[in-house]
Amino acid sequence: MKxxxxxxxxxxxxxxxxxxxxxxxxxxxxxxxxxxxxKKYFSPEEESQFLDVKSLLAQQLECILSYFPAExxxxxxxEIFNVITPLTALRSTIEINEATLRGxxxxxxxxxxxxxxxxxxxxxxxxxxxxxxxxxxxxxxx
Amino acid sequence: xxxxxxxxxxSIKLIITKPGSFTVDANxxxxxxxxxxxxxxxxxxIIIHNVLETFLTARxxxxxxxxxxxxxxxxxxxxxxxxxxxxxxxxxxxx
Numbered sequence: 001m002k003x004x005x006x007x008x009x010x011x012x013x014x015x016x017x018x019x020x021x022x023x024x025x026x027x028x029x030x031x032x033x034x035x036x037x038x039k040k041y042f043s044p045e046e047e048s049q050f051l052d053v054k055s056l057l058a059q060q061l062e063c064i065l066s067y068f069p070a071e072x073x074x075x076x077x078x079e080i081f082n083v084i085t086p087l088t089a090l091r092s093t094i095e096i097n098e099a100t101l102r103g104x105x106x107x108x109x110x111x112x113x114x115x116x117x118x119x120x121x122x123x124x125x126x127x128x129x130x131x132x133x134x135x136x137x138x139x140x141x142x
Numbered sequence: 143x144x145x146x147x148x149x150x151x152x153s154i155k156l157i158i159t160k161p162g163s164f165t166v167d168a169n170x171x172x173x174x175x176x177x178x179x180x181x182x183x184x185x186x187x188i189i190i191h192n193v194l195e196t197f198l199t200a201r202x203x204x205x206x207x208x209x210x211x212x213x214x215x216x217x218x219x220x221x222x223x224x225x226x227x228x229x230x231x232x233x234x235x236x237x
Contacts, residue, residue, distance in 0.1 A: 011167045011227075018224035019165060045161070049220070049231050052163035052176050056229070059174040060165065 001067075003133075006126050009067050013119050016060050020115065022053045023083070024108055030093035031101065042090040054084050074118045075111065083107050158217050161233045166190050168226030177232070193221040193228050 001009070033042070042050075061080055065073050083104055087093050093101075164175035170190045177186070193210060200207040212219040213235075220231040 011225075012173055014225045015165050015167055015173055015227050018227075019229060022222070022229065045218075045233050048161040048233065049163065052161070052231060053229070055176045056163060056165055056174045059176075063173065 001125070003126065003129050005067070006122060006129070009064070010119065010122050010126065012060065012064055012067075013115060013122065016057070016064060017112070017115050017119070019053060019057055019060065020108075020112060023057065023087075024105070024112075026050050026053065026090060027087070027093065027101070027105060027108070030090055030096075034094045047090055050087075050090050054087065057084060074121075075114055079107065080111060083111060158232050158234045161231070163229065163231045165224065165229050166194070166227050168194070170194055173227075189219060189230060189232075190228075193219070193230060194226075196221075197223050197226075197228065 029046075057080070061077065065075075065077065068074055086096070086100070086104060096104075158181065160178070162175070162177035162181070164177055164186070165173045167173055170187075172186070172190075192212075196210050197207055206223075208223055210219075210221045210223075212221075216235055218233040218235055220233070222229045
């Protein structure tokens with residue numbers, strides 16, 4: 001992979017991770033509201049933002065996967081959908097029982113670590129390319 | 143600043159009729175979007191430019207903005223910082 005393409009991919013995955021964190025922010029928000037005494041409900045704006053975060057995650061995943069061979073994706077599309085799909089809306093996330101929510105959170109965390117690992121691998125790859133090109137510059141000078 | 147330019151843009155409330163969001167990288171490239179294609183690129187460019195510049199200026203002044211909210215008469219923009227890029231939510235507001 002060319003350095004520029006690699007940089008694009010790294011940037012895409014970094015933003016994806018940040019977006020993935022947003023999903024966790026909403027899960028925590030739902031949990032907070034559920035345990036609150038006055039049981040505040042969600043505004044249409046919050047619901048809409050939650051829906052958009054999920055949509056962006058699904059869309060951006062396809063962009064990221066397009067960089068890799070279809071036979072060997074670095075991350076399973078299905079695993080990501082298993083986290084996103086049960087979270088239909090914030091108001092229904094409140095009603096999910098604690099055990100199921102914990103299961104979703106565990107899966108969220110597993111993917112979060114996987115994404116960080118992919119990012120790490122790509123950064124190593126970029127470092128290697130950079131040091132190779134530096135080496136070729138110096139060897140040419142000799 | 144471009145922000146004032148955007149404020150004066152009277153067509154904002156006409157352009158956005160449904161909520162939508164998009165993500166941009168640090169260079170201002172859109173990575174994913176839920177906005178309809180009918181939303182003009184120029185309008186999106188103004189928003190991206192202003193949001194990224196706000197985060198950049200804040201950082202240069204030693205401030206870390208996690209979220210920026212810009213509210214016009216007909217539109218609310220919520221932008222969250224993401225590694226130099228941003229997640230931007232646009233919500234039309236009823237007058």
